Amino acid sequence: MSAWFLLIVSVLSGTAGDLLNAKSMRDHGEIHDFRPGAVARVIAWLARDFSMLAGILAQAVSFFSFAALLGVADLSFAVPATALGNVAKTLFAKIFLREHVCWRRWAGALLVSFGVLLVSL
Amino acid sequence: MEPSLHNSNPKGDATSIDGCSGELKNQVFVCLAVIANTLGNFLLSMGMHAIQVKPSASPLEYLRIFANLWIDAGVILLIVWFASQLSLLSWADLSYVLPITAASYVLTAALGKIFLHEFISLARWSGICVISAGVMLVVGTSPRAKLSPRETLL
Numbered sequence: 001m002s003a004w005f006l007l008i009v010s011v012l013s014g015t016a017g018d019l020l021n022a023k024s025m026r027d028h029g030e031i032h033d034f035r036p037g038a039v040a041r042v043i044a045w046l047a048r049d050f051s052m053l054a055g056i057l058a059q060a061v062s063f064f065s066f067a068a069l070l071g072v073a074d075l076s077f078a079v080p081a082t083a084l085g086n087v088a089k090t091l092f093a094k095i096f097l098r099e100h101v102c103w104r105r106w107a108g109a110l111l112v113s114f115g116v117l118l119v120s121l
Numbered sequence: 122m123e124p125s126l127h128n129s130n131p132k133g134d135a136t137s138i139d140g141c142s143g144e145l146k147n148q149v150f151v152c153l154a155v156i157a158n159t160l161g162n163f164l165l166s167m168g169m170h171a172i173q174v175k176p177s178a179s180p181l182e183y184l185r186i187f188a189n190l191w192i193d194a195g196v197i198l199l200i201v202w203f204a205s206q207l208s209l210l211s212w213a214d215l216s217y218v219l220p221i222t223a224a225s226y227v228l229t230a231a232l233g234k235i236f237l238h239e240f241i242s243l244a245r246w247s248g249i250c251v252i253s254a255g256v257m258l259v260v261g262t263s264p265r266a267k268l269s270p271r272e273t274l275l
Contacts, residue, residue: 011273018215025210046207067186075166075233077245082166086219090243094214100266101216104258108220111255118248 006069007078010084014062017090018085020055026097027051032103086112124133147264151221154205155204159228166237168192183254212262220259 028045031038046052069078090109093099168191186192209218230249233239241249 008193018219021207022210022215022218022228025207028211029187030212033210063199067165070162070166070169074239075229075237078166086223089219090216097215099216100216102262102266104262105216105220106268108259111258112220112223112252115248115252115255117249118251119245 003078005071006072006082008080008081010062010069010082011088013058013065014082015085015089015092017055017058017062020051020058022093022097023117024027024049024055049052075111081116081119086116134168145214147209150209152207152210154202155197155225155228157202157205158225159232161195161202162225162229163232163236164191164195164198165231166179166195169239209264213221214266217259217262217264217266223252223256224234 024046027049028042031042033039033100066082073081086109090101090105094101168186168189171191172186172189187196206218206222209222227249230241230245234241
């Protein structure tokens with residue numbers, strides 16, 4: 001498998017995973033209490049949430065393809081290159097999560113992606 | 122469970138992160154996510170280079186990599202990163218969290234150059250600077266931006 005194939009699998013599954021995880025955490029609400037008992041209750045809630053479970057599965061696919069990518073490419077290429085998904089994630093966050101994406105966030109996502117292009121040269 | 126990605130939780134309000142303690146909590150978790158992600162990727166890369174695993178379609182081949190201590194330490198740090206990112210997502214937008222944690226790309230490149238002796242060309246350094254500029258733009262925005270009344274009705 002080539003580095004580019006592994007990169008595409010990692011980016012697509014990572015995008016799906018981030019969206020599902022963000023949806024799950026938003027459904028849960030803000031975490032205020034970080035004592036062990038409260039954290040255990042958060043984990044128990046997340047373990048029963050479909051979005052979180054599907055998101056973790058997608059993240060696992062992303063992780064293993066990324067680990068394989070690190071085996072065939074430089075760290076300084078592999079890590080920034082996975083930022084390719086930033087614009088897609090921002091777009092899908094606006095569409096599916098109905099986030100208000102102001103111009104600074106769009107510019108930030110585009111700059112990160114442009115930075116990725118430079119890194120891949 | 123409802124499969125839709127639309128937010129239906131009334132607790133996911135726009136003002137919950139306001140205030141000094143909320144801002145401090147936000148900064149602490151951003152730093153934790155960036156550092157854990159950077160060190161986790163660094164250790165994972167060291168481990169993967171050490172054991173020379175070839176990409177394979179078999180999941181068993183990937184489970185074998187956990188015999189390496191560098192990889193185990195990297196995975197633990199990536200779990201810390203995942204937990205801190207999930208915590209951030211409970212009060213901040215995804216479109217805020219992702220660019221702001223991109224600061225880890227700069228630290229990762231520095232670690233790759235210093236400890237793994239990777240060659241980083243001028244173009245790559247330029248890319249890393251542009252990524253940093255993108256991060257700085259997003260830093261000034263509110264973690265959970267408010268929707269306009271018109272957007273809320275949509």
